[in-house]
Amino acid sequence: MSDVPANTNKATLISGDNHEFEVDEAVAMDFGTIKTFFDENPDASMEPIPLPNVSSKYLSTIIDYCKFHLALRARDHSSAADDETKAYHEELVKPLDNESMMELALAAHYLDVKDMVDVISQGIADRIKNKSVEYARELFGIENDYTPEEEAELRAQYEWAFEGVDPDED
Structure with missing residues (x-):
C-alpha cells in the first residue's frame, strides 16, 4: 500500500542480522521504542538505529504492518476500512508457523508496536484454543x-x- 503520507525525513533501521531499512520517519515513529527514545532525547540525530533483537525477516514484516496502518489512518475511518484491517490481520497471521508467530510477537513487543502485539497475541490465542496442555507446553x-x-x-x-480438547495438530 503506497498511501503513506509523504515525508522527506528518513530513518535508517539496522536489523540484528545487519540489514539496513530506510523508512519514512513516520513509520519509524510507529515503533514505540524509537518514538520514546526521540521524545526523551530531542537533540538526538537520526543516525542509523540498531535493532539488535529483531531479524530482517521480522523487521520487514513489522515495517509493512506500520506502513499499512499509517496509510489506513490517513484515510477515512469506515466499516470498509475495518473490514480491510481485519482481512490484513488474518493474512498476516495465517501463513505463519508457530515458531514464526512467536518470533514476530517478540520482535513487535521489543519495538513496542502495541497493535501488532495484540494481533499476533490473538493469533496465538486462536491457535491454542481447545488444545491440550501438552500442546501449549510445547x-x-x-x-x-x-x-x-x-x-x-x-x-x-x-x-x-x-x-472437548481438539487433537494436537499444527
Whole structure:
C-alpha cells in the first residue's frame, strides 16, 4: 500500500542480522521504542538505529504492518476500512508457523508496536484454543514440573477443563 503520507525525513533501521531499512520517519515513529527514545532525547540525530533483537525477516514484516496502518489512518475511518484491517490481520497471521508467530510477537513487543502485539497475541490465542496442555507446553517451551501423580490428581480434580480438547495438530 503506497498511501503513506509523504515525508522527506528518513530513518535508517539496522536489523540484528545487519540489514539496513530506510523508512519514512513516520513509520519509524510507529515503533514505540524509537518514538520514546526521540521524545526523551530531542537533540538526538537520526543516525542509523540498531535493532539488535529483531531479524530482517521480522523487521520487514513489522515495517509493512506500520506502513499499512499509517496509510489506513490517513484515510477515512469506515466499516470498509475495518473490514480491510481485519482481512490484513488474518493474512498476516495465517501463513505463519508457530515458531514464526512467536518470533514476530517478540520482535513487535521489543519495538513496542502495541497493535501488532495484540494481533499476533490473538493469533496465538486462536491457535491454542481447545488444545491440550501438552500442546501449549510445547508451543511456549514450558517444561512440565508436575509429577505424573500430581498431574493425574489435577486432571481428575478439574476434569471439566480437559473435555472437548481438539487433537494436537499444527
